[in-house]
Amino acid sequence: MAAEWHTDRNAGLTLSSITAGSHRVAWWRCADCGSEYRAKVFHRVRGLARCPGCSQRVSRQDLASESPATAALWHPGLNGDLTPDQVKAGANIKVWWNCPAGHQPWSAQVAQVFLGHQGCPRCRPPSHVSQQETMLFAELDHVLTGGEQQYPLRTARTRYRLDMVFKAAASRTAVVEFDGSYWHRDTAARDERKSADVEAHCEGWLVVRAREHPLEPLRPSDVAVPYLADPFTAASVVLDHLMLQLPWPAETRARAHAYTAGGRARAQDRASELISRPGLTDATPPVAPPRSQSLIGAEAVQQELW
Structure with a gap:
């Protein structure tokens, strides 16, 4: 995008003198068709403004x-x-x-x-998923099998991303939401609404929230897990709870018993593979970004925004 900055028509402005979040209108030269046009810098960074010549060609x-x-x-x-x-x-x-x-x-x-802005929601890489949550998913999926992470669901109320979904027995489904104590410290009401909405929309689905200490369970179906628990400890607590909440095939119950008796994590390689995907973050609280950034780094800004 920075390569399309018009060097002759921007009245002395340079890439290093303007921020990626600026609402100033600037001149651009399309790299594809050579057309010159004006657009706000912020709109270009967000992908909200494109070459009008190319856009008109596409629309026809x-x-x-x-x-x-x-x-x-x-x-x-x-x-x-x-x-x-x-x-x-x-x-x-x-x-x-x-x-x-x-x-x-x-x-x-x-x-x-x-334009490539939308695709299958279940194929889309997860965004802003903590490593802690992903390691828990890998361990649970090792036992329960067939799970999906960041499952997209649209109800009559809104759209959701469900942290983890696992099929149980007798047409039942377990939805496991990992509530980290930092990110969910002030979201109890929203989390309860989400659980109720998902269960009302999907017959036979049960939402189980793994609430990290010091967060308290919000409903009887929720379970408390230790603060920054290692993957094996967190998975063992959640598995023991899930076995009591829903019907499971006999082989699944046997795997769960063997897993908790084994005393160690079993899915480190799977977790590493999942964590290497785009969009995964660590479990540390976020650091506020600088208030301004030059347009030279605009491509990096756009990746963060999307």
Whole structure:
């Protein structure tokens, strides 16, 4: 993006003299078509402003012609008679898409998918997930198997990301939410609403909150875990609690018993693999970023924002 800064038409302004969060209007030169246009710096950093010449070209092309790869994701049965060759690539209408990984169909605006801003929500890398939570997930999944982390769910009230989801027996499902004591110290009311909303929306689902000390359980289905517990200790506490809360296959109960009796973590390699994905953070409280940053580092700022 910094390479598109117009060096001749910005009245002496330089990349190092303006911040990435500035609302000042500046001149830009498109690297693709050479068009010159004006836009706020902040809008460029956030991806909210693009070359109008390229945007107009995209808006006039049908999706099938503009991007066969995107058109291939078009759901053949949920969009009625509408087809990719009837819709502009820059259209703001919502349609249904297929996931190449085989997940459930998902809906999004055509333009957002074409521009790469949206994709299958279950394929999307997790964002701002602590290593502590991920290590707990790896240990639980070693025993319960088939779990999903950061599961996307939309209810009538809002959209959620569920920390961990595991299938139990008899059409029951366990949702495990890890409530770290720093991040959840003032969110009890919001956390209770989320638990109730998820259970009301999904029949047979039970939300179990693993509440890190000194946080107290909010409901009978919640469980307290020690502060900064090692993965084995945290997983053992949660597993013992889950075995009492829901029906589980006999083999799952046997694995849970063997795990807690083993006395050590079993999924360190899996945890390391998951932690290496984009979007994972450590468990330390956040440090406030500097109030200003030069536009030279704008690409890094944009990655943080998205």
